[in-house]
Amino acid sequence: MNALYALFAVVVLVLIAFLGVSAAGLQVVFGVIVPYAAVSVFLIGIVYRMLKWATVPVPFRITTTCGQQKSLPWIKSNPIENPSNGLWAVRMALEVLLFRTLFRNTSISLADDEKSIGGKRIVYSANFVLWLGAIAFHYCFLVILLRHFRFFTEPVVFFVPLVEVLDGFFQVGAPVVYMTSLIILAALGYLLFRRFANPQVRYISLAADYFPLFLLLGIVISGLLMRYFLKVDVVSAKELTMGLIGFHPVVPEGIGSLFYIHLFLVSVLVVYFPFSKLMHMGGVFLSPTRNMANDNRARRHINPWNHPVEVHTYEEWEEEFRDKLEAAGIPLDKG
Amino acid sequence: MSSDELDIKPEELLEFDYDPPKKDWMDPSVAFRMGTYCYSSAPKNVEYLGMPNPREWQPTEKDWKLPENWKEIIYEGMRDRLSKYRSFQVFMDICVRCGACADKCHFFIGSGDPKNMPVLRAELLRSVYRNDFTAAGKVLGKLAGGRELTEEVIKEWFYYFYQCTECRRCSVFCPYGIDTAEITMMGRELLNLLGLNITWALEPVANCHRTGNHLGIQPHTFKDSLEFFQEDIEDITGIKVDLPINKKGADILFVVPSGDYFADPGTFTLMGYMMLFHELGLNYTWSAYASEGGNFGLFNSHELIKRLNAKIYLEAKRLGVKWILGGECGHMWRVVNQYMDTMNGPADFLEEPVSPITGTKFENAKSTKMVHITEFTSDLIRNNKLKLDPSRNDNLRVTFHDSCNPARAMGILEEPRYVLKNVVNHFYEMPENTIREQTYCCAGGAGLGTDENMEMRMRGGFPRGNALRHVQEKHDVNRLACICAIDRATLIPLADYWAPGVEVTGVHELVANALVMKGEKEREVDMRGEPLNEMEGDEDV
Numbered sequence: 001m002n003a004l005y006a007l008f009a010v011v012v013l014v015l016i017a018f019l020g021v022s023a024a025g026l027q028v029v030f031g032v033i034v035p036y037a038a039v040s041v042f043l044i045g046i047v048y049r050m051l052k053w054a055t056v057p058v059p060f061r062i063t064t065t066c067g068q069q070k071s072l073p074w075i076k077s078n079p080i081e082n083p084s085n086g087l088w089a090v091r092m093a094l095e096v097l098l099f100r101t102l103f104r105n106t107s108i109s110l111a112d113d114e115k116s117i118g119g120k121r122i123v124y125s126a127n128f129v130l131w132l133g134a135i136a137f138h139y140c141f142l143v144i145l146l147r148h149f150r151f152f153t154e155p156v157v158f159f160v161p162l163v164e165v166l167d168g169f170f171q172v173g174a175p176v177v178y179m180t181s182l183i184i185l186a187a188l189g190y191l192l193f194r195r196f197a198n199p200q201v202r203y204i205s206l207a208a209d210y211f212p213l214f215l216l217l218g219i220v221i222s223g224l225l226m227r228y229f230l231k232v233d234v235v236s237a238k239e240l241t242m243g244l245i246g247f248h249p250v251v252p253e254g255i256g257s258l259f260y261i262h263l264f265l266v267s268v269l270v271v272y273f274p275f276s277k278l279m280h281m282g283g284v285f286l287s288p289t290r291n292m293a294n295d296n297r298a299r300r301h302i303n304p305w306n307h308p309v310e311v312h313t314y315e316e317w318e319e320e321f322r323d324k325l326e327a328a329g330i331p332l333d334k335g
Numbered sequence: 336m337s338s339d340e341l342d343i344k345p346e347e348l349l350e351f352d353y354d355p356p357k358k359d360w361m362d363p364s365v366a367f368r369m370g371t372y373c374y375s376s377a378p379k380n381v382e383y384l385g386m387p388n389p390r391e392w393q394p395t396e397k398d399w400k401l402p403e404n405w406k407e408i409i410y411e412g413m414r415d416r417l418s419k420y421r422s423f424q425v426f427m428d429i430c431v432r433c434g435a436c437a438d439k440c441h442f443f444i445g446s447g448d449p450k451n452m453p454v455l456r457a458e459l460l461r462s463v464y465r466n467d468f469t470a471a472g473k474v475l476g477k478l479a480g481g482r483e484l485t486e487e488v489i490k491e492w493f494y495y496f497y498q499c500t501e502c503r504r505c506s507v508f509c510p511y512g513i514d515t516a517e518i519t520m521m522g523r524e525l526l527n528l529l530g531l532n533i534t535w536a537l538e539p540v541a542n543c544h545r546t547g548n549h550l551g552i553q554p555h556t557f558k559d560s561l562e563f564f565q566e567d568i569e570d571i572t573g574i575k576v577d578l579p580i581n582k583k584g585a586d587i588l589f590v591v592p593s594g595d596y597f598a599d600p601g602t603f604t605l606m607g608y609m610m611l612f613h614e615l616g617l618n619y620t621w622s623a624y625a626s627e628g629g630n631f632g633l634f635n636s637h638e639l640i641k642r643l644n645a646k647i648y649l650e651a652k653r654l655g656v657k658w659i660l661g662g663e664c665g666h667m668w669r670v671v672n673q674y675m676d677t678m679n680g681p682a683d684f685l686e687e688p689v690s691p692i693t694g695t696k697f698e699n700a701k702s703t704k705m706v707h708i709t710e711f712t713s714d715l716i717r718n719n720k721l722k723l724d725p726s727r728n729d730n731l732r733v734t735f736h737d738s739c740n741p742a743r744a745m746g747i748l749e750e751p752r753y754v755l756k757n758v759v760n761h762f763y764e765m766p767e768n769t770i771r772e773q774t775y776c777c778a779g780g781a782g783l784g785t786d787e788n789m790e791m792r793m794r795g796g797f798p799r800g801n802a803l804r805h806v807q808e809k810h811d812v813n814r815l816a817c818i819c820a821i822d823r824a825t826l827i828p829l830a831d832y833w834a835p836g837v838e839v840t841g842v843h844e845l846v847a848n849a850l851v852m853k854g855e856k857e858r859e860v861d862m863r864g865e866p867l868n869e870m871e872g873d874e875d876v
Contacts, residue, residue, distance in 0.1 A: 005478060049428075052424070053421060053424060053425055053428075056417070056418060056419070056420065056421040056424045056425075057419060057420075057421060058420075058421045058422070059419060059420060059637075059677070060673055060674055060677055061673060061677070062422060062514065062517065062673055062744070063673075063744075064503055064506045064507060064512055064514060064743055064744070065742070065743055065744060065745060065746035065772065066507050066743070066746075066772040067746055067748075067771075067772060068746050068748045068749050069699065069745055069746035069747055069748075070699055071697075071699045071710050071747070071750065072695070072697075072710065072713065072714055072717070072750075074717060075713075075749045075750065075753070076749070077746075078746070081772070082746040084699070095510070095512075099510060101435075101507075101508060101509065101510045101512070102433075102435060102510045104507070104508060105435050105508060106438075106439075106508075106768060107438055108438045108444060110349070115804070115808045116801060116804050116805075117345045117800070117804055117832070117833050117834065117835070118344075118345030118346050118348060118349045118797070118833070119345075119346055119349070120349050120801075121801060121805070122444065122797075122798055122801050122802075124766070124768040130433065130434075130435060134433075134510075198434065199353070199354045199355055200353065200355060200434055200437045200438075200449065200452060201432070201433075201434040201437070202355075203355035203360060203449055203455075204360070204432045204434060204437075204449075204452065204454050204455055204458065205432060206432065206479075206480040207478055207479070207480070208471075208479060208480050209431070209432050275469075275470060275471055276471070277428075277429065277430065277431045277432075279428060279429060280429040280430075280431050280511055283425050283428060283429030283511060284429065284510075284511045284512075286421060286425050287425060287426075287429075287511050287512040287513070288421055288422045288425070288512075289422070289506055289512035289513075289514045289517075290511075290512035294672075294745070294746060295699075296672055296673055296676060296677070296702075296703070297671070297672055297676065297699055297700040297701075297702060297703040297705065298698065298699050298700065298701050298702050299702055300676045300677065300680050300681055300702045300703075301676070301677045302677065303677050303678070305419055306677065306678065309638055309641045309642045309645070310385070310642060311642055311645040311646065311649070312544050312545065312642075312646070313649065314624050314646075314649060314650065314653055317546075317547065317624050318624075320545070321546075321553060321554050321555075324553055324554055324555040325554050325555070325623075327555060328554060328555035328558045328559075329558075330554055330555075330558060330580055330581050330623055331581050331582070331583070333653070
């Protein structure tokens, strides 16, 4: 049901853009006003969210330690998984760049085993698929984003041709088929598929989990259609995007409604981004279990709101148990 | 009740599958079935600690006697915590529900209850957060994953936040490091605002506040217990060890979890400490005031952690010691490693810890000034300061259970292993997915180790028990060592149920067996009073 809501929402969005441009002739709205508004919301939203998180104090250093601590010099510690100094930054880098934790993922199943009490044995197996799907999606997204700088720079910024050559390495088709075009489709398809196929994941999935997947699929598919099948007027499209970038917007004739659908879905994505789980991108940097060293015993962590609490003091305790302490011969402060 | 009195056999207990029900999880529904929940806290303890809404009530009753403005209290409590704990705010916002944590929780693995998946446990709270604290939730409600706060939701929180042992295994696997322990701690703090707490978690706090230890042992009885162990040690070794209590001018204050002077087998480990310190001629002291290293405050609220923990530094200052040594305990070391210095420091009245025997500086503890006993002992062994005869433990085939907090909130993995390998000759590891940072909980931590919760404990204990059974079959393991006092209580019924025949031990019990003391008589029995080397003599030839 949640998936249907999400799919429905994306279909409606496509229709809005399609009808808005082809029937109502609102090219200016979808080509200029919406993108500007969306990017504004995106920037303000991201800054707001990051500031909101960053201004909440971190009262305790609650590092999750995934390896040996640094203690005695002859015991080999794990400086990355249990950092005792600035190497937590390496831990974070591995997390952000390589999805290190997801790489550790395992899955369990129960196997019949007569030697086990209860007749079942837990079998652990490595599970790289989610890691693979996730990393494939994110890196493809990055590459595609970089490729899109062709539309925002004139002369085209140096890395774009480089990325294009690498991405089109296999030289298949005309125009050349980019690897990322196919991989991102497969990755998104897998991420969506597992939300349906894995019973636990299906159970926990909200509309807010399906919506970004459908939206991204909409963006990718409309992009692929433009590039490989229903060619749009690229020169006019770039005229529009350069106009946006240079703050002298123009709306050239005859770009084709597919382009506006694509642009509108992207606009929705960037508006949605700061207010949704997609902010995990920024949040991961602020995760207190990952972005601090486990060095509390060596270096005091300050809690800005640390406040005094009621403590049962020694004096009160001695008073309360005076007779018993005396009888037991335990030394007293006040004889 | 022990686990043999649980009238569900292991086969029956495992009759579930991991497929979730058809019903939407957002409809709160929870049945308080005997064996799967903990009794409410007695009003006298709630009152003694000055906490809200003391009254008689039980989870099975329909009316939980919540304060009239309970909703406001929860909203205000959430608002307050969202502004004080970045962990809470960020963890409410960034979960993508990827499901990597789902099959990492021992309670899920042993029950199949989908709300025991860490992600869903957090969603119970997150759904309310979305509904009332986010723009999307306020506008779109359920469509944005929001859920209205009702009394049923509160009941569900109670059931599932007291069905999490705050073991942090899921946080090892979460790509964003979301730590369900943190969520559960917030959930329990919120519940505490309404007077919803469990006796097994709160009574120890009240006891500890008053007498100095969780078990409510008063100072004269504390001394009696230690004297009793002194006599036992003399019977076994022929040596009368020192027993300094509240001694001013000692170099070191020694703090242990009270379970270790209360019940076997912790007592054997405690005797090990006494023998070790005597043998070293250590100038140390026990304290009858700070007679608790553990901290059940951790299982209720940050405020209670601080109130109980404060006593250790206060006492160290009063006695004028140089530094503090702490015994084998799990959650105690989470508190010492991650909260103590921040909450009650700086301990600038103490010195940076140096072993008086080896001269080793414990650089990693130079701010808190508190050293873990296995750090201390492994340093002694490394520097050849102890005479050890591991063959005295030859009847034991030992494996090691990493306790949750020392493993995942500290990373003390090698020190206990180093000690063990020097005091026993037969040591075997359990499978790698069940040890070190991936270790499983005993399912009785975080205040849940109570008898009425036995079914749930055996369910949650299944992954640990299954791994233990594996090494029992493969290597004839008969002893499960650990560095946690809760483990020493809770792993016993767990082993009886899932790997019968395996006994539970502290690391320093095995040290005590192996320790050759100056002037000792020939040892005939081990610390448990059982004849040395008789258990498997003939088979070994």
